[in-house]
Amino acid sequence: MTMMLVALFVGAFIFVEYNIAYPSLVTFRDAAPFNRIRFGGLAIILVLLPLMLTGSTGSLHDLLMAVGRLLAGGLDFPYSPVRLMVLMMPQDAPPALLESVRVTAAVAYLVSLAMLVVFVIHQRLSGWPLNRGGFNVWVNLPTFDPTAGGDVVDRLSRDAVIHLVAGFLLPFVIPALVKLVSTLFDPLNLAEPHTLIWMTTLWAIGPASLLMKGLALNRVAQMIRVQRLRGAARAAEAEGELAAA
Secondary structure (H helix, E strand, O other), X not given: OHHHHHHHHHHHHHHHHOOOOOOOOOOOOOOOOHHHHHHHXXXXXXXXXXXXXXXXXXXXXXXXXXXXXXXXXXXXXXXXXXXXXXXXOOOOOOHHHHHHHHHHHHHHHHHHHHXXXXXHHHHHHHOOOHHHOOOOXXXXXXXXXXXXXXXXXXXXXXXXXXXXXXXXXXXXXXXXXXXXXXXXXXXXXXXXXXXXXXXHHHHHHHHHHHHHHHHHHHHXXXXXXXXXXXXXXXXXXXXXXXXXX
């Protein structure tokens, strides 16, 4: 019931956000398909993991588990995020639970990487975010105040670096934090499928979303920089024509 209420609230918020003239929180709402790719990756993970963990034994369940184990074999290497997810579990955890964590982490992490690759390819091939016309900074970056002080390009570039660094490090840091918290408080009940699904989803999607936003902010900074150079070139050309006249 709680998850249904949360889902209804989030759905209502997104519906209102995309249908009002004045943006509030959602970034790049008018620069498709940035948010579509993120929500698509989230939906794919939330469909695959329940089928793998709670689905009844059958051809689809067995196929997904077989593919998941194959992916886990390629992504579970020393110091990898998937390996750290397994190592955060208690030493007395049953082997079946460790295998579930390993497989779900591999699938979720691969989907998040695929989401990031799709965005990068689309950005390169389509000229995002100018593929649909002009780009309105106020609509697409409602939480960014261009008048807060400092050069806009420098601030966007700095924010992009922060998002990229955080997105890269979080898959490694989150398992360590969970391991630390589990030694101080009651450990998370990852044997419960719903807990494992949501934790793995957030662990995979959160950092990937930060990486996507970092790349997007860097792209916006580049656009503004190029626009400034073009404006300066046109001004110099106009001055030259006036001097010649």
